[in-house]
């Protein structure tokens with residue numbers, strides 16, 4: 001499978017209710033149909049490798065290389081390139097955030113604190129490789145998606161300014177690599193990425209037709225985090241020929257297991273979940289074991305087991321879910337009535353705790369084997385293949401087996417940072433935030449290796 005996607009596919013369509021409803025069907029069939037040899041999920045301790053080629057340095061990897069890292073955060077690019085080329089030298093890094101800059105200095109000994117809009121291009125040393133990951137709020141689904149209309153969106157032009165000045169001085173960096181949110185590709189019906197690609201081509205960089213959309217789980221790192229990666233190589237004569245960028249065989253979610261990054265001994269009180277969350281897990285686990293369905297293809301809403309609420313104005317997909325909840329209740333009435341009374345579901349559970357989603361098909365038999373997310377839409381139980389993207393860590397996934405959240409060390413592993421990465425003296429919240437804003441090092445490494453192998 002190639003990481004590239006077509007512009008049409010990337011722009012995508014709005015999800016219909018039909019699709020929303022069918023998501024459940026697809027999830028079931030996917031998990032049921034992809035059980036490996038009918039067996040349960042593999043419990044790999046070492047992340048699986050996506051491609052048969054050996055990791056480490058690529059055959060044509062240079063022995064020496066200079067690089068700059070723009071919007072450097074905590075240095076995912078630094079980690080990646082120095083893993084490939086141990087002698088690679090960072091000659092300039094820039095980030096406006098002073099906490100990130102402190103961490104950068106602590107780990108790499110480089111002063112990165114600066115505002116790129118204010119930097120004189122001639123103060124940036126010549127270099128072979130320019131890495132950049134401009135802030136993505138302006139393009140991400142989470143933000144208002146103003147794109148270039150917002151100052152943060154225009155920061156990409158600071159990169160163009162730096163590249164242009166190097167080219168004019170006859171010192172173009174040979175390689176470039178940009179990382180951004182997946183949505184960059186579909187933003188403004190594809191116009192945003194077209195502007196970026198046009199800008200890079202005008203400067204003389206050859207790139208793939210579209211960014212590669214890649215996620216750590218495709219390389220055996222159990223995190224689902226699709227991001228856009230745009231590699232480029234300075235080749236002004238051939239900018240019109242897209243760079244072929246085949247990433248080789250990529251893994252699927254089901255090839256992963258979250259326990260490959262879990263350290264079961266890692267425990268401290270701050271990771272513990274609340275008593276009421278444990279109660280919610282235990283109650284729904286008992287429910288799951290007793291009812292007559294093992295593959296629940298719809299969200300369970302206790303409030304609709306039997307209700308006289310008017311649902312006539314609800315959309316059909318929602319009416320259908322409610323109907324399925326009523327049927328479930330009728331078939332399991334005796335158990336459910338006792339269960340609800342025992343756990344005080346209708347008196348002590350919050351409306352959110354009264355909702356439960358089983359997204360595991362028959363891959364697991366007990367919630368203790370699952371990855372759990374407490375979401376506004378209820379408690380979601382998933383096969384422990386991949387963690388959701390680390391973002392602001394608002395809905396930190398919970399390990400059913402350990403009844404705790406992921407530790408900072410485990411989150412470092414989800415981004416392929418070393419266990420001993422030094423965050424210095426700052427709050428845990430800040431550490432998670434910086435890590436969530438960063439990039440999975442393994443993905444950068446794999447793309448960078450492919451780029452360094454390119455002959456022009």
Ligand SMILES: C[S@@+](CC[C@H](N)C(=O)[O-])C[C@H]1O[C@@H](n2cnc3c(N)ncnc32)[C@H](O)[C@@H]1O
Nearest residue numbers: 071072073074075076095096097115116133438
């Ligand atoms: C998506 S994050 C990059 C994360 C980074 N690649 C890493 O590995 O941690 C974007 C970064 O751009 C920085 N930034 C925003 N405006 C900036 C500016 N004007 N000059 C320099 N850095 C800026 C933010 O502080 C943020 O850390």
